[in-house]
Amino acid sequence: xxxxxxxAIATAHGSAGIGIIRLSGEGSVELVDAMFRPFGxxxxxxxxxxxxxxxxxxxxxxxxxDEALVLKMCAPHSYTCEDVVEIQSHGGSVVLREILAIxxxxxxxxxxxGEFTKRAFLNGRLDLSAADAVMDVITAPTRASLHMAEGKxxxxxxxxxxxxxxxxxxxxxxxxxxxxxxEDGVEELTDExxxxxxxxxxxxxxxMCRTFHTGRILKEGLPVAIIGRPNxxxxxxxxxxLGEDRAIVTDVEGTTRDAxxxxxxxxxxxxxxxxxxxxxxxxxxxxxxxxxxxxxxxEKAVLLLALFDTSRPLTQDDRDILTMTExxxxxxxxxxxxxxxxxxxxxxxxxxxxxxxxxxSTKTGEGIDxxxxxxxxxxxxxxxxDDTVGFISDARTEALIKKAKTHIEAVKRDFQxxxxxxxxxxxxxxxxxxxxxxxxxxxxxxxxxxxxxxCIGK
Numbered sequence: 390x391x392x393x394x395x396x397a398i399a400t401a402h403g404s405a406g407i408g409i410i411r412l413s414g415e416g417s418v419e420l421v422d423a424m425f426r427p428f429g430x431x432x433x434x435x436x437x438x439x440x441x442x443x444x445x446x447x448x449x450x451x452x453x454x455d456e457a458l459v460l461k462m463c464a465p466h467s468y469t470c471e472d473v474v475e476i477q478s479h480g481g482s483v484v485l486r487e488i489l490a491i492x493x494x495x496x497x498x499x500x501x502x503g504e505f506t507k508r509a510f511l512n513g514r515l516d517l518s519a520a521d522a523v524m525d526v527i528t529a530p531t532r533a534s535l536h537m538a539e540g541k542x543x544x545x546x547x548x549x550x551x552x553x554x555x556x557x558x559x560x561x562x563x564x565x566x567x568x569x570x571x572e573d574g575v576e577e578l579t580d581e582x583x584x585x586x587x588x589x590x591x592x593x594x595x596x597m598c599r600t601f602h603t604g605r606i607l608k609e610g611l612p613v614a615i616i617g618r619p620n621x622x623x624x625x626x627x628x629x630x631l632g633e634d635r636a637i638v639t640d641v642e643g644t645t646r647d648a649x650x651x652x653x654x655x656x657x658x659x660x661x662x663x664x665x666x667x668x669x670x671x672x673x674x675x676x677x678x679x680x681x682x683x684x685x686x687x688e689k690a691v692l693l694l695a696l697f698d699t700s701r702p703l704t705q706d707d708r709d710i711l712t713m714t715e716x717x718x719x720x721x722x723x724x725x726x727x728x729x730x731x732x733x734x735x736x737x738x739x740x741x742x743x744x745x746x747x748x749x750s751t752k753t754g755e756g757i758d759x760x761x762x763x764x765x766x767x768x769x770x771x772x773x774x775d776d777t778v779g780f781i782s783d784a785r786t787e788a789l790i791k792k793a794k795t796h797i798e799a800v801k802r803d804f805q806x807x808x809x810x811x812x813x814x815x816x817x818x819x820x821x822x823x824x825x826x827x828x829x830x831x832x833x834x835x836x837x838x839x840x841x842x843x844c845i846g847k
Contacts, residue, residue: 400480516828580805615696637808703732722760
């Protein structure tokens with residue numbers, strides 16, 4: 390248990406109706422009791438756990454800082470498993486800073502980034518995968534992202550890892566008994582039994598690895614670049630996806646000179662979408678800079694939306710744009726279906742290389758459902774949208790799962806030709822890698838790095 394008393398403002402900076410100051414550690418109840426004057430007869434020290442009291446926060450001279458609700462939560466039934474007190478006052482930055490100053494002057498120290506959640510992990514309330522999901526819940530950009538994060542926070546992902554570790558420990562224990570006590574006549578596992586256990590563990594790890602593409606998109610957003618020559622409707626497409634007139638739309642070619650990035654949602658998928666300058670041959674220096682940036686954004690994007698105007702003939706610029714999509718996940722959008730078309734999808738077949746082609750109208754909204762379906766398919770691939778609680782969403786976890794899978798593959802390859810003690814080395818390697826996911830074998834440096842990404846007060 391961590392006994393040092395810490396405190397921090399737990400709500401976002403700025404003005405709000407309510408602001409919260411959180412304290413955790415030994416002496417938190419006594420400290421707040423000395424600066425709180427409840428309106429009733431019950432003091433904070435004598436109040437039951439999980440009871441809120443209404444009163445005034447006062448300075449050392451007895452003058453009032455603000456009226457507040459004070460919530461007391463006794464160990465171990467709190468977020469950190471320690472004594473926790475939350476002061477809920479008005480949410481102005483000045484009043485919150487003054488209350489925090491009184492708390493710090495009274496003996497608490499300012500909490501480090503993520504220290505409350507770190508204590509929850511160290512005190513056994515959360516495993517590391519659940520603790521890491523706290524910030525994912527806070528920053529979730531869509532409902533699907535929130536569902537994935539809440540599943541990890543509830544421990545569903547950690548339970549899968551614990552189950553794999555149990556299987557590995559059972560296998561290791563049996564092999565060690567066979568090695569250390571051969572005279573006891575312990576029955577060895579058959580090749581089929583070992584193969585079956587290894588195949589099951591490997592299959593689970595392989596399935597987890599396949600979820601990283603989708604999990605990362607749900608957590609961070611899918612980087613999308615809209616590309617096309619001038620006046621094909623790129624800015625109109627951005628406005629349609631955002632549901633507002635964010636980008637300037639005119640009949641003048643070259644209106645968009647620089648990239649415009651926005652966050653939006655399509656079918657529950659968060660998109661980090663960039664409207665780029667129209668790509669064409671030009672001698673205008675400023676426009677040329679914008680076109681070069683458009684190419685850079687296209688190179689970095691995970692998905693390209695290549696837009697074409699079917700009301701005008703195909704040009705060499707269109708062909709150059711299709712060349713930019715080579716080797717990239719791309720959806721070709723044939724825009725302006727509300728106008729008379731000069732050509733259709735069949736005219737692109739020899740250039741697209743089998744890329745998905747959809748017909749849309751940014752004016753009428755035609756094709757938006759088909760685009761939503763296509764983006765959803767590309768995001769989830771073979772994963773099931775209803776099973777996001779088991780998805781991997783961060784690079785650290787993916788690397789550890791891959792490491793464990795590599796160790797299991799080595800055992801599968803060598804278990805008939807290698808002695809048991811050599812096999813155990815790889816089995817323990819897999820066990821340790823999975824332990825780092827849940828925090829059972831993680832180092833202090835890794836813990837500090839993980840929790841440093843949290844906000845202060847969480």
